[in-house]
Amino acid sequence: xxxxxxxxxxxxxxLLFCMAIxxxxxxxxxxxxxxxxxxxxADRDRIIRIEEGLKATNQRLEDAIKAIxxxxxxxxxxxxxGLKATNQRLEDAIKAIxxxxxAVxxxxxAIxxxxNDINNRIDDLRxxxxxxxxxxxxxxxxxxxxxLWDRRTILAPLARTTKEVEAQTEKxxxxxxxxxxxxxxxxxxxxxxxxx
Numbered sequence: 001x002x003x004x005x006x007x008x009x010x011x012x013x014x015l016l017f018c019m020a021i022x023x024x025x026x027x028x029x030x031x032x033x034x035x036x037x038x039x040x041x042a043d044r045d046r047i048i049r050i051e052e053g054l055k056a057t058n059q060r061l062e063d064a065i066k067a068i069x070x071x072x073x074x075x076x077x078x079x080x081x082g083l084k085a086t087n088q089r090l091e092d093a094i095k096a097i098x099x100x101x102x103a104v105x106x107x108x109x110a111i112x113x114x115x116n117d118i119n120n121r122i123d124d125l126r127x128x129x130x131x132x133x134x135x136x137x138x139x140x141x142x143x144x145x146x147x148l149w150d151r152r153t154i155l156a157p158l159a160r161t162t163k164e165v166e167a168q169t170e171k172x173x174x175x176x177x178x179x180x181x182x183x184x185x186x187x188x189x190x191x192x193x194x195x196x
Contacts, residue, residue: 008064016057 173195180187 005068008068012061012064 176186176190176195180190
């Protein structure tokens with residue numbers, strides 16, 4: 001782009017330089033002190049040639065400016081088209097990225113739902129475990145209580161009976177000792193049995 005502008009400016013300056021050389025090859029002004037100051041046909045022809053050259057140069061400049069403007073317009077159009085295409089690509093890329101993020105968010109939501117389901121199951125299992133532990137502990141307490149109650153109910157009559165037997169045995173032993181004082185054979189038998 002810069003090269004095009006530089007070439008155009010070089011062309012314009014070279015045209016102006018050529019025109020300046022063409023004009024200076026025929027002197028327009030006469031030397032000071034010259035006697036002839038009239039406007040001649042040659043002067044008129046030179047001015048016409050200069051005007052025609054200027055018109056041609058102006059036309060070339062206008063054509064060059066039009067060409068530069070057209071190139072600028074086409075370049076701007078290409079740049080605009082490129083920017084539009086780039087913007088479109090960026091928008092498409094952003095949409096694709098947003099879709100990927102949406103997909104990832106949906107996956108995270110699914111994973112969170114699964115974790116919530118697992119947590120609910122764990123809570124349910126924990127409740128079942130508490131119930132099972134409560135039933136087991138209650139059963140054990142019942143069994144221990146039943147065993148203690150059963151022992152008491154079985155041992156209480158036995159203890160009573162044992163006390164009665166001991167009391168009767170004591171009475172019998174006293175009675176035998178009294179009888180053994182009178183009977184030597186019985187005394188010897190009681191000594192041998194370790195009762196005396």
